[in-house]
Amino acid sequence: xxxxxxxxxxxxxxxxxxxxxLWVIRDSLGMTGTKFGCGAQLCGACTVxxxxxxxxxxxxxxxxxxGRKITTIEGVGATPAGKKVQQxxxxxxxxxxxxxQSGQIMSATALLTTNPKPTDxxxxxxxxxxxxxxxxxxRIRAAIHKAAGTKGA
Amino acid sequence: MTALKNPSRRTFLKSGAALGGGLVIGVHLPQAFAxxxxxxxxxxxxIRIGSxxxxxxxxxxxxxxxxxxxxxxxxxxxELEVDLKKIKVDxxxxxxxxxxxxxxxxxxxxxxSVRDGYDKLRVAGAxxxxxxxxxxxxxxxxxxxxxxxxxGMVTGPGGKKASYGQLAEAASKLTPPKDVQLKDASQFRYxxxxxxxxxxxxxxxxxxxxxIDVKLxxxxxxxxxxxxxxxxxxxxxxxxxxxxxxGVKHVVRITDGVAVVxxxxxxxxxxxxxxNITWDEGPNKSLSTAAVFQGLADAMxxxxxxxxxxxxxxxxxxxxxxxxEATYEMPFLSHSPMEPxxxxxxxxxxxxxxxxxxxxxxxxxxxxxxxxxxxxxxITIKTTYLGGGFGRRIDLDYMAQAVEISxxxxxxxxxxxxxxDDMTHDFYxxxxxxxxxxxxxxxxxPVALSLKMTSPSVTTRLFPQIVKDGxxxxxxxxxLVPYDIANQSVGTVIxxxxxxxxxxxxxxxxxxxxxxxxxxxxMAVAAGKDPYQFRRSLLEKQPRFRNVLxxxxxxxxxxxxxxAGRARGIALMEGYETYMAQVAEVSVEGGAVKVHRVVVAVxxxxxxxxxxxxxxxxxxxxxxxxxxxxxxxxxxxxxxxxTNFHDFKLLRMPETPKIEMHIVKxxxxxxGVGEPGMALLPPAVANAVYALNGKRLRKMPFSLA
Numbered sequence: 001x002x003x004x005x006x007x008x009x010x011x012x013x014x015x016x017x018x019x020x021x022l023w024v025i026r027d028s029l030g031m032t033g034t035k036f037g038c039g040a041q042l043c044g045a046c047t048v049x050x051x052x053x054x055x056x057x058x059x060x061x062x063x064x065x066x067g068r069k070i071t072t073i074e075g076v077g078a079t080p081a082g083k084k085v086q087q088x089x090x091x092x093x094x095x096x097x098x099x100x101q102s103g104q105i106m107s108a109t110a111l112l113t114t115n116p117k118p119t120d121x122x123x124x125x126x127x128x129x130x131x132x133x134x135x136x137x138x139r140i141r142a143a144i145h146k147a148a149g150t151k152g153a
Numbered sequence: 154m155t156a157l158k159n160p161s162r163r164t165f166l167k168s169g170a171a172l173g174g175g176l177v178i179g180v181h182l183p184q185a186f187a188x189x190x191x192x193x194x195x196x197x198x199x200i201r202i203g204s205x206x207x208x209x210x211x212x213x214x215x216x217x218x219x220x221x222x223x224x225x226x227x228x229x230x231x232e233l234e235v236d237l238k239k240i241k242v243d244x245x246x247x248x249x250x251x252x253x254x255x256x257x258x259x260x261x262x263x264x265x266s267v268r269d270g271y272d273k274l275r276v277a278g279a280x281x282x283x284x285x286x287x288x289x290x291x292x293x294x295x296x297x298x299x300x301x302x303x304x305g306m307v308t309g310p311g312g313k314k315a316s317y318g319q320l321a322e323a324a325s326k327l328t329p330p331k332d333v334q335l336k337d338a339s340q341f342r343y344x345x346x347x348x349x350x351x352x353x354x355x356x357x358x359x360x361x362x363x364x365i366d367v368k369l370x371x372x373x374x375x376x377x378x379x380x381x382x383x384x385x386x387x388x389x390x391x392x393x394x395x396x397x398x399x400g401v402k403h404v405v406r407i408t409d410g411v412a413v414v415x416x417x418x419x420x421x422x423x424x425x426x427x428x429n430i431t432w433d434e435g436p437n438k439s440l441s442t443a444a445v446f447q448g449l450a451d452a453m454x455x456x457x458x459x460x461x462x463x464x465x466x467x468x469x470x471x472x473x474x475x476x477x478e479a480t481y482e483m484p485f486l487s488h489s490p491m492e493p494x495x496x497x498x499x500x501x502x503x504x505x506x507x508x509x510x511x512x513x514x515x516x517x518x519x520x521x522x523x524x525x526x527x528x529x530x531x532i533t534i535k536t537t538y539l540g541g542g543f544g545r546r547i548d549l550d551y552m553a554q555a556v557e558i559s560x561x562x563x564x565x566x567x568x569x570x571x572x573x574d575d576m577t578h579d580f581y582x583x584x585x586x587x588x589x590x591x592x593x594x595x596x597x598x599p600v601a602l603s604l605k606m607t608s609p610s611v612t613t614r615l616f617p618q619i620v621k622d623g624x625x626x627x628x629x630x631x632x633l634v635p636y637d638i639a640n641q642s643v644g645t646v647i648x649x650x651x652x653x654x655x656x657x658x659x660x661x662x663x664x665x666x667x668x669x670x671x672x673x674x675x676m677a678v679a680a681g682k683d684p685y686q687f688r689r690s691l692l693e694k695q696p697r698f699r700n701v702l703x704x705x706x707x708x709x710x711x712x713x714x715x716x717a718g719r720a721r722g723i724a725l726m727e728g729y730e731t732y733m734a735q736v737a738e739v740s741v742e743g744g745a746v747k748v749h750r751v752v753v754a755v756x757x758x759x760x761x762x763x764x765x766x767x768x769x770x771x772x773x774x775x776x777x778x779x780x781x782x783x784x785x786x787x788x789x790x791x792x793x794x795x796t797n798f799h800d801f802k803l804l805r806m807p808e809t810p811k812i813e814m815h816i817v818k819x820x821x822x823x824x825g826v827g828e829p830g831m832a833l834l835p836p837a838v839a840n841a842v843y844a845l846n847g848k849r850l851r852k853m854p855f856s857l858a
Binding site for chain 2: 015016019020023026027028030031032033034035036037038039040042043045072073074077086089090093094095096097098099100101102105123124127128129130131132133134135136137138139140141
């Protein structure tokens with residue numbers, strides 16, 4: 001039995017310690033906002049925050065995540081940066097299919113938490129691990145600038 | 154075409170496709186939202202009104218990002234006179250009313266959703282409104298003409314008021330009016346306005362349910378081992394280890410492979426990876442990319458099915474002052490939507506509940522009936538949100554697999570493919586080879602154009618009845634140039650390569666626009682003329698083409714100077730009744746093409762929602778840039794070599810160009826916008842690269858090496 005702190009709540013999970021956090025969150029805890037995209041830490045759809053740092057939950061085992069603070073899309077709105085990001089996403093109507101957007105929002109939140117006024121280069125660096133097949137990148141960039149109160153190039 | 158050699162699957166496909174001919178399909182209407190005290194009425198197939206005034210509009214197309222969830226209900230709501238912000242939207246079940254008249258099937262594809270629905274859905278909204286008004290008039294014993302509908306209420310003489318919820322039951326019993334007066338565009342409250350989408354909130358807080366998020370009571374999870382050579386079959390399987398692993402409940406053989414079913418998906422997947430399977434890899438086991446392209450090149454020698462014969466090309470070529478020829482090649486592509494293929498099925502002896510991300514509800518019903526032996530009326534099909542589709546989810550192999558597994562084990566099951574499964578078992582965008590000849594007279598005016606294209610045909614597999622005389626209409630999109638050239642010869646040769654193919658965003662527009670718009674550029678260069686002006690001079694009779702060409706050139710600053718190391722290219726097309734021009738501004742950095750700026754001008758007729766139109770224009774440019782920079786599915790020993798996003802790269806944020814969009818105000822009938830743009834960027838970029846360094850890129854993905 002492993003204990004996870006997820007979105008501020010303590011949860012007990014019965015799964016093999018090597019199970020990727022992604023599948024613990026989705027299948028054991030039934031929180032499906034975090035998405036499976038590639039299973040190889042290539043696309044960012046499964047991004048969650050581990051002690052505030054964005055990680056790919058498909059490549060993070062349950063044992064590594066145990067005892068650390070996990071934030072998912074279901075809880076990110078409770079953080080100041082996450083709330084701003086979600087508001088900007090809504091104002092600019094960022095999502096298309098929406099599948100990658102949980103991961104995009106987690107990465108953007110982590111960026112704004114550590115760097116409240118990112119430049120375009122900062123945004124590129126923080127977001128290049130998150131793929132969007134629909135191509136919402138221009139709106140994602142604009143939304144991050146909006147959330148930060150900055151202007152893009 | 155391995156799938157065709159599987160007779161049972163072929164039967165499913167046919168039975169799915171055959172449902173289009175007016176067969177009444179049993180429609181089960183889920184009313185899970187209805188609380189006990191709320192009754193629900195349906196004035197027609199598109200609208201449900203609860204006694205609590207909840208208005209639910211059914212969306213009969215699959216939402217995969219393209220915005221039908223917003224655009225289609227907007228059309229209904231505009232005439233129904235309800236507050237668009239307050240409506241609910243449900244995805245429609247399979248049903249005759251929901252057949253896409255442009256495709257003859259309940260299918261989302263071909264950028265047809267708005268084109269098919271523009272009149273139909275407004276009429277449905279207006280009919281329901283008239284019935285609600287009539288119900289109120291009957292109730293009050295007044296003339297319906299003295300009553301008015303607005304914001305979900307009907308008002309009548311003397312301050313009488315009734316909500317739609319109060320009227321819906323009576324209204325549903327009335328005969329729908331045949332002729333209804335639709336609003337003039339000047340009266341539109343929603344249509345044509347850049348309204349925000351209704352599905353954004355759930356997509357930014359994680360609550361939107363995609364197929365992969367479905368959970369049924371008692372559901373197990375499945376992972377499937379499929380032959381690494383598509384179409385291969387299981388000879389034998391050693392599943393001893395898998396069966397001993399934690400959580401594993403079943404190991405079952407199905408048509409397409411061996412499924413491991415477990416308490417969690419990770420357990421199923423981990424156990425699947427231990428299966429030791431001997432495969433009969435089938436006839437394609439030694440297929441290679443080189444053999445595919447050799448086959449396509451050889452097919453060039455075969456007689457072409459005629460698409461256009463105009464004038465006398467041979468004579469015009471022999472008299473031409475300058476002659477050109479060029480060959481263009483397009484690779485196989487994978488759809489790679491972000492949500493891997495998955496499906497949830499609960500097949501019982503007398504019913505089936507099937508839920509997932511699909512684009513083709515009608516085929517789903519036909520296939521499910523064929524596999525389960527159940528009657529269509531016993532099968533419930535629910536469409537969730539799709540985590541991307543791009544045509545991949547027209548083919549429902551993954552649904553058939555989940556249905557087979559559930560039927561075999563007698564329990565609800567969710568099958569989830571890995572990304573590797575998805576990449577290596579797609580129905581790929583056909584590869585193609587196009588050979589072009591052109592002739593110019595002494596003044597540099599084009600006098601002859603000849604095009605011959607070879608490619609596998611998706612339609613031969615999916616809808617063989619519409620392939621006639623060797624012509625697949627979905628292989629010849631945009632194959633005819635709009636340019637005024639007196640002598641033209643255009644033909645195609647269908648050539649199956651062994652790798653199964655499917656419809657992918659923009660379908661054959663991508664193949665044909667790349668060849669045509671690259672070659673017209675080559676002709677302009679040979680004529681010593683500016684590529685924009687050269688095109689323009691050949692469009693005297695094509696005002697919509699010329700208009701978008703001029704607009705894109707003007708907004709891009711065509712002809713003005715650029716910083717050193719940069720150049721522009723232009724390209725033009727019509728697709729899905731939408732006219733579009735793009736100007737790409739490029740440089741070459743580190744031996745690779747870099748696209749800095751794309752200006753797109755589009756005339757798509759009347760728009761339902763410019764906000765969504767802009768999303769789609771951007772989306773297509775990113776999609777097209779992925780294709781031209783990276784998109785390449787290759788084969789070795791019958792296997793697709795690419796397995797994940799490290800070797801089938803998708804565009805990322807830092808590579809995304811600045812995109813500027815200019816939409817023509819138009820009262821023409823609506824065109825489709827979900828697809829055309831991705832076809833146009835590659836020639837625009839190739840033409841820009843030529844302008845920059847004189848290197849002509851005729852093969853995608855582009856390589857400067």
